[in-house]
Amino acid sequence: MVLPGTGIGSRHRWLPAAPLALALLAVTGCESKPEPRPKPTVGASASVPRVCAKPAPGPARAPAGAVAVDPAVVGDLAAKTRSNPPNTTFWLRPGTHTLTRHRYAQVVPKEGNRYVGAPGAVLDGRETNQYAFGGTARGVAIRHLTVRGFVAPHDEGVVNHDSADGWVIEHSTIRNNSGAGLMAGVGQRVRANCLRDNGQYGMNAYKAGGRLRGLVVEGNEITGNNTDDWERRRPGCGCTGGVKFWAVDGADVRGNWVHDNRGTGLWADTNNNDFRIEDNTVEANDGAALIYETSYNAVIRRNTIRRNNWVEGRERAERGDGFPYATVYVSESGGEPRIPARTDRIEIHRNVLEDNWSGITLWENADRFCNSPANTSSGDCTLLVKDTDRCAQPGISTAPLHADCRWKTQRVEIHGNRFTLDRSVVDCEEGCARMAVLANYGTYPEWSPYRGRQVAEAITRRQDNRWRDNVYVGPWRFVVRDQSRVLDFAQWQDAPYRQDAGSTLRFRERGGDGR
Numbered sequence: 001m002v003l004p005g006t007g008i009g010s011r012h013r014w015l016p017a018a019p020l021a022l023a024l025l026a027v028t029g030c031e032s033k034p035e036p037r038p039k040p041t042v043g044a045s046a047s048v049p050r051v052c053a054k055p056a057p058g059p060a061r062a063p064a065g066a067v068a069v070d071p072a073v074v075g076d077l078a079a080k081t082r083s084n085p086p087n088t089t090f091w092l093r094p095g096t097h098t099l100t101r102h103r104y105a106q107v108v109p110k111e112g113n114r115y116v117g118a119p120g121a122v123l124d125g126r127e128t129n130q131y132a133f134g135g136t137a138r139g140v141a142i143r144h145l146t147v148r149g150f151v152a153p154h155d156e157g158v159v160n161h162d163s164a165d166g167w168v169i170e171h172s173t174i175r176n177n178s179g180a181g182l183m184a185g186v187g188q189r190v191r192a193n194c195l196r197d198n199g200q201y202g203m204n205a206y207k208a209g210g211r212l213r214g215l216v217v218e219g220n221e222i223t224g225n226n227t228d229d230w231e232r233r234r235p236g237c238g239c240t241g242g243v244k245f246w247a248v249d250g251a252d253v254r255g256n257w258v259h260d261n262r263g264t265g266l267w268a269d270t271n272n273n274d275f276r277i278e279d280n281t282v283e284a285n286d287g288a289a290l291i292y293e294t295s296y297n298a299v300i301r302r303n304t305i306r307r308n309n310w311v312e313g314r315e316r317a318e319r320g321d322g323f324p325y326a327t328v329y330v331s332e333s334g335g336e337p338r339i340p341a342r343t344d345r346i347e348i349h350r351n352v353l354e355d356n357w358s359g360i361t362l363w364e365n366a367d368r369f370c371n372s373p374a375n376t377s378s379g380d381c382t383l384l385v386k387d388t389d390r391c392a393q394p395g396i397s398t399a400p401l402h403a404d405c406r407w408k409t410q411r412v413e414i415h416g417n418r419f420t421l422d423r424s425v426v427d428c429e430e431g432c433a434r435m436a437v438l439a440n441y442g443t444y445p446e447w448s449p450y451r452g453r454q455v456a457e458a459i460t461r462r463q464d465n466r467w468r469d470n471v472y473v474g475p476w477r478f479v480v481r482d483q484s485r486v487l488d489f490a491q492w493q494d495a496p497y498r499q500d501a502g503s504t505l506r507f508r509e510r511g512g513d514g515r
Contacts, residue, residue, distance in 0.1 A: 058144025
């Protein structure tokens with residue numbers, strides 16, 4: 001569940017950002033596994049990586065010098081890993097490989113080890129073992145292997161459980177596990193894998209105690225994750241989706257097919273920086289296609305984004321919630337030249353967004369800043385202030401802390417995109433087809449220097465957030481400053497906002513409903 005302006009992180013405590021959020025926290029949790037919800041039928045383009053249906057087979061014979069692993073011997077993989085030196089290649093024969101029946105039994109690789117599965121090689125946790133591969137060894141590679149049936153706890157992962165650095169996971173299927181299918185370390189490469197039907201995330205890119213740098217996520221199919229529906233079990237946890245990124249500095253997320261996840265497709269949450277999210281197909285996720293939250297400097301381009309947020313958007317609209325729940329949600333995130341990256345802006349361009357619940361929302365919570373009780377990224381501060389305690393009175397009321405103690409939605413450019421929405425396809429009357437730039441009225445805490453409408457005015461008119469040269473087809477409306485102010489296209493382009501210069505809007509196309 002995405003609440004506006006809150007720190008949407010599974011390791012953070014939630015507080016409502018504004019009165020409109022209070023009703024959302026009243027959702028009744030349920031610890032039992034929910035019934036599957038109907039999904040829209042989407043025909044993927046021929047260019048998407050259909051990794052789950054057609055996984056690349058591994059070698060039918062052991063590579064030269066490899067140690068063969070016998071599926072008939074319980075624990076053979078872990079035992080041979082212990083008895084062989086670093087930089088050993090292990091070839092898993094066809095069949096189902098298992099570990100000993102102990103919750104903490106796992107494979108602990110040595111530096112440079114390589115694990116290669118033959119066609120039909122499966123490592124099965126039998127709903128008993130928590131982790132498949134752990135430890136801190138660097139430079140481990142896992143290829144052509146199916147990993148299933150492990151029961152990692154909430155917020156933990158099955159493959160690379162300890163977020164070791166330099167791992168390569170390729171051409172593997174990681175499915176039907178609890179927790180996250182895999183974790184990530186510095187310099188990790190995740191290519192051409194099927195990450196599907198895991199209990200919480202396909203991947204949780206988080207490294208305890210430090211920043212995670214140089215991550216590549218390329219050509220994967222990421223689908224059906226969050227089968228345990230954690231947002232209903234822990235309302236407002238923000239702990240779900242296809243992939244979650246935490247404090248990642250430098251990530252290339254390209255050419256993936258992210259679809260039919262329960263919750264958000266791709267979610268970058270808390271002090272991420274320097275992302276390139278490009279050439280992905282993101283479709284039919286229950287929630288937003290992409291959330292970029294309390295983070296910095298990103299390029300989001302050439303993505304096909306369609307039929308997202310039908311479930312969560314409709315649920316909120318039916319409850320009478322007027323917030324513009326987005327397909328691409330930029331929450332307290334912006335370009336910051338003082339933080340080194342390949343760009344000093346957030347640039348969203350050359351994307352096609354088709355029949356999603358809504359469009360792009362730029363949001364900033366006036367009550368969310370370092371050291372505020374309303375900052376649900378508890379204990380975290382911006383990348384511009386190392387000591388959170390400095391963000392207090394009287395210093396926070398003056399420069400530079402007044403600006404640097406809050407994550408700001410600024411320097412966002414949205415251009416060259418195509419936004420289409422047919423209400424007869426999306427099946428919506430109210431709450432959909434919105435584009436937005438807004439904030440709440442600052443109220444909390446009492447010592448906050450951001451009370452009142454100053455943040456709403458700043459995000460709307462003074463923080464260099466700009467739409468231009470886009471194409472709109474459908475009944476689009478535009479929300480500015482706060483959610484009560486809804487404009488038509490002419491008002492959006494006119495003074496004082498002057499957005500979308502060079503853009504066009506057509507109400508009908510190919511028999512659109514025209515409502």
